[in-house]
Amino acid sequence: MKFGVVIFPGSNxxxxxxxxxxxxxxxxxxxxxxKETSLPxxxxxxxxxGFSYGDYLRPGAIAHFSPIMPEVKAFAERGGLVLGICNGFxxxxxxxLLPGALMRNVSLKFICDRxxxxxxxxxxxxxxxxxxxxxxxxxxxxxxxxxxxDSETLKRIEDNNQVVFRYHxxxxxxxxxxxxxxxxxxxxxxxxxxxxERVAETxxxxxxxxxxxxxxx
Amino acid sequence: MKITAEIxxxxxxxxxxxxxxxxxxxxxxxxxxxxxxxVMWSEHCSYKSSRIHLKKFxxxxxxxxxxxxxxAGIVDIGDGLAIVFKMESHNHPSFIEPxxxxxxxxxxxxxxxxxxxxxPIALLDSLRFGHPDHPKTRYLLHGVVAGIxxxxxxxxxPTVGGEVYFDESYNGNILVxxxxxxxxxxxxxxxxxxxxxxxxxxxxxxxxxxxxIHGATMASDxxxxxxxxxxPTVQVGDxxxxxLLMEACLELMSSDDVVGIQDxxxxxxxCSTLEMGDxxxxxxxxxxxxxxxxxxxxxxxxxxxxxxxxxxLFVAKKDSEKRIHKIFEKWDLDVAVVGRVVKGETVRVFHQxxxxxxxxxxxxxxxxxxxxxxxxxxxxxxxxxxxxxxxIPLPKSYGEVLKRLLGSPNLASKHWVWRQYDHQVGTxxxxxxGSDAAVMRxxxxxxxxxxxxxxNSRYCYLDPRWGGILAVAEAARNIVCSGGRPLAVTDCLNFxxxxxxxxxxxxxxxxxxxxEGCRIFGTPVVSGNVSFYNETKGQAIYPTPTIGMxxxxxxxxxxxxxxxxxxxxxxxxxxxxxxxxxxxxxxxLIHNRVAGKPPSINFQRELAVQKTCLQAITGGWLHSAHxxxxxxxxVALAESCISRDxxxxxxxxxxxxxLRQDILLFGESASRILVSLSExxxxxxxxxxxIHDCPFEVLGVVSSGRLQVNSLxxxxxxxxxxxxxxxxxxKVV
Numbered sequence: 001m002k003f004g005v006v007i008f009p010g011s012n013x014x015x016x017x018x019x020x021x022x023x024x025x026x027x028x029x030x031x032x033x034x035k036e037t038s039l040p041x042x043x044x045x046x047x048x049x050g051f052s053y054g055d056y057l058r059p060g061a062i063a064h065f066s067p068i069m070p071e072v073k074a075f076a077e078r079g080g081l082v083l084g085i086c087n088g089f090x091x092x093x094x095x096x097l098l099p100g101a102l103m104r105n106v107s108l109k110f111i112c113d114r115x116x117x118x119x120x121x122x123x124x125x126x127x128x129x130x131x132x133x134x135x136x137x138x139x140x141x142x143x144x145x146x147x148x149x150d151s152e153t154l155k156r157i158e159d160n161n162q163v164v165f166r167y168h169x170x171x172x173x174x175x176x177x178x179x180x181x182x183x184x185x186x187x188x189x190x191x192x193x194x195x196x197e198r199v200a201e202t203x204x205x206x207x208x209x210x211x212x213x214x215x216x217x
Numbered sequence: 218m219k220i221t222a223e224i225x226x227x228x229x230x231x232x233x234x235x236x237x238x239x240x241x242x243x244x245x246x247x248x249x250x251x252x253x254x255x256v257m258w259s260e261h262c263s264y265k266s267s268r269i270h271l272k273k274f275x276x277x278x279x280x281x282x283x284x285x286x287x288x289a290g291i292v293d294i295g296d297g298l299a300i301v302f303k304m305e306s307h308n309h310p311s312f313i314e315p316x317x318x319x320x321x322x323x324x325x326x327x328x329x330x331x332x333x334x335x336x337p338i339a340l341l342d343s344l345r346f347g348h349p350d351h352p353k354t355r356y357l358l359h360g361v362v363a364g365i366x367x368x369x370x371x372x373x374x375p376t377v378g379g380e381v382y383f384d385e386s387y388n389g390n391i392l393v394x395x396x397x398x399x400x401x402x403x404x405x406x407x408x409x410x411x412x413x414x415x416x417x418x419x420x421x422x423x424x425x426x427x428x429x430i431h432g433a434t435m436a437s438d439x440x441x442x443x444x445x446x447x448x449p450t451v452q453v454g455d456x457x458x459x460x461l462l463m464e465a466c467l468e469l470m471s472s473d474d475v476v477g478i479q480d481x482x483x484x485x486x487x488c489s490t491l492e493m494g495d496x497x498x499x500x501x502x503x504x505x506x507x508x509x510x511x512x513x514x515x516x517x518x519x520x521x522x523x524x525x526x527x528x529x530l531f532v533a534k535k536d537s538e539k540r541i542h543k544i545f546e547k548w549d550l551d552v553a554v555v556g557r558v559v560k561g562e563t564v565r566v567f568h569q570x571x572x573x574x575x576x577x578x579x580x581x582x583x584x585x586x587x588x589x590x591x592x593x594x595x596x597x598x599x600x601x602x603x604x605x606x607x608x609i610p611l612p613k614s615y616g617e618v619l620k621r622l623l624g625s626p627n628l629a630s631k632h633w634v635w636r637q638y639d640h641q642v643g644t645x646x647x648x649x650x651g652s653d654a655a656v657m658r659x660x661x662x663x664x665x666x667x668x669x670x671x672x673n674s675r676y677c678y679l680d681p682r683w684g685g686i687l688a689v690a691e692a693a694r695n696i697v698c699s700g701g702r703p704l705a706v707t708d709c710l711n712f713x714x715x716x717x718x719x720x721x722x723x724x725x726x727x728x729x730x731x732x733e734g735c736r737i738f739g740t741p742v743v744s745g746n747v748s749f750y751n752e753t754k755g756q757a758i759y760p761t762p763t764i765g766m767x768x769x770x771x772x773x774x775x776x777x778x779x780x781x782x783x784x785x786x787x788x789x790x791x792x793x794x795x796x797x798x799x800x801x802x803x804x805x806l807i808h809n810r811v812a813g814k815p816p817s818i819n820f821q822r823e824l825a826v827q828k829t830c831l832q833a834i835t836g837g838w839l840h841s842a843h844x845x846x847x848x849x850x851x852v853a854l855a856e857s858c859i860s861r862d863x864x865x866x867x868x869x870x871x872x873x874x875x876l877r878q879d880i881l882l883f884g885e886s887a888s889r890i891l892v893s894l895s896e897x898x899x900x901x902x903x904x905x906x907x908i909h910d911c912p913f914e915v916l917g918v919v920s921s922g923r924l925q926v927n928s929l930x931x932x933x934x935x936x937x938x939x940x941x942x943x944x945x946x947x948k949v950v
Contacts, residue, residue, distance in 0.1 A: 010371070010457050010461075013373070019644060019660065020644075035547075049642075054371060054455070055457075110366050110639070111636060111637070112637070114862070141641065198641050203647055203658060203773065204641075204644060
């Protein structure tokens, strides 16, 4: 299994993702600078969290124009696995690889906390090791995680089982239907606000996120 | 421009200092030169009132790799690794413009760390605001917290700890002390020294604008009614650019091309050029026409004094220009060669072909004026010391007192604050905010570090010397409670106007107290910062010498937290409670008195308590360890019951003591740690305590839902948690 992690100016979870992907897969992970215009041979691309372009204009809006993005799109269209975490999710939404939009948290404040998630779809390459409808604990850390989609889109993604993670109990940011993560129709592109890479070791408070990386392998 | 007495005064220079300038130059200064002297000799940059006292700090030790005087201090932690750390104030700008003031405070301390080649791994913030009901408190709190979050979160450096306190002494001057900790390989440390005749001097980062001019001078004066008009002296931060600058600089420093590097903080281009030249015993020729500018038509005076953020100056080897340009082009940052290292010890500044300043480095940097300011014991101490508990009635309900303490903004949970900080990015935070100290693992090793900031400024007000000692002792105890061995200290000394002999006395006493404490605990002071003039219309803040301490855990797995883990565990107090009540939170909150002497410390007992606790933690016997501080034993017990996020526990406690009961429960005797452990390890703990001659008392057991202390307190812990968790938001947000 070969992972690549895209680094935009302002990405700041790239090193964390490289660390986990390397630990779990045992293979060297490719760090890909956003100015690259071709990808090495890869199985899974991670778009990490952070503040690409300082979140200026709108989170993910400028990263969408980075030279590497046409390659990311082509990779997704070929069926490659793409995982967007936090700012990565925002970028994938801006790019149109995932449906919906991410708005400012209803509290209008940055939230760093632990949340409980329900696994809504465990049939994906990203989630196949989670038991159906199991509850897991993961950290969130974002200012714009309030998921929004028009009612038609919302119905479509619910009907298609594209809602992959849902906040269980408290909805921290006001997301519609408590949505924490969604995938594309084909199921090879996943975006999520919680940070699985931050709970991949017992020392850091749990292994619930490690299962996601193990699923991919 | 003709330099008049009035212009000299406007620059914050005294007539004597101006005479000294005339002597150094042998002529009248140009306007640019006057500006240079003004910022370099400001209290903020020159430490002119504090230097003679700061020499009293112990700064050496086998662990010390870099003493005060560089951008930050460095200690060796073995495995070829070193920790770089420092704390710095951004008080004045944060009061004038809370968001940008706090944000650029974080930006500045981050630069101090990565300038030395280290990757920052943690931030902490020690904050002090005015009374919760003061009209400005909420506005300042919201702005400061958002500013810290905005900068630190974007940089991707976790904010893992700190303090937040409220007291009316900060109504006119809040404190924002930011601390940063970085990790570096021991043999890859960079210093701020210019060397090598002919070497190019590079400028990188943001373009220079007109912001922050005379920021350092502003921070070297007291506030009056016109302070709001000083807003233009506050810099504006851009964390995105700083993130790029950090990554680019770390990439640059992984090569062999850099000779010396210094960030542009207070006094901008002036300070970085003069200090680097001074340290390397060389001169620098600076060409202002090459400086990247944000605005047109900037004068040499403005260029030299601008405190625009996110800028660095470095000296590189001669043949490296191409490689260096390539790195900064990758990160889309401005880079320019703005000068050369030259022989001699003079900095010459050129603008449009003309030499606009020519100043010697040594007399300005190293030989800046030093004052041995007059000191006098403050008159208020006679009153505060002359106070007895007679006439202070015993509370009707101890449970109610406990609830009021837990529900006061100073003791309540600060999760409203740290929830806005990303405290986990970097995947190294093992103990999150909310325990005695934050604990970080160090990837690729078995080791970890514990970090804390501490100061009880009420103690410092009542007795600055003991306050200083107590701050160091509490920091060490917090490190120990987390499983760390105290290693070294950084400090941020916040005081009023040093020209007031009573303030100067407070300062001297506190410094001597800290020095004594640091010697006792074997924790040298390796970096720090002094912030004077925290005073508005004659009203000074409480003396607040904040201590930042680093400890090392040889095995990260032995880290410990403050909350109880299992009912049935035995609760033990290491240390003893004495008839001490001065300066306590209880006396202030319940009886509205700030009086008495702060608790005393018997150093032998303090060390015995710390050694016993640390040995028990590394032995793997303890389930929890918590320092008893504000609010005394009752609050420490309650916190151990309720601060666990996975659900509250309780405690059944039996205290055998003849002290006044309010002192027994809420007195703040130092040198006490509350621990819990499984009964089977009790004999081992007892044995270690005996070896160290550490006072030891079994207080009771961990139970499920109630906190019961003798017949004095019997409260449901769920209710206590509710009060403690919601009070901060109810009272100050």
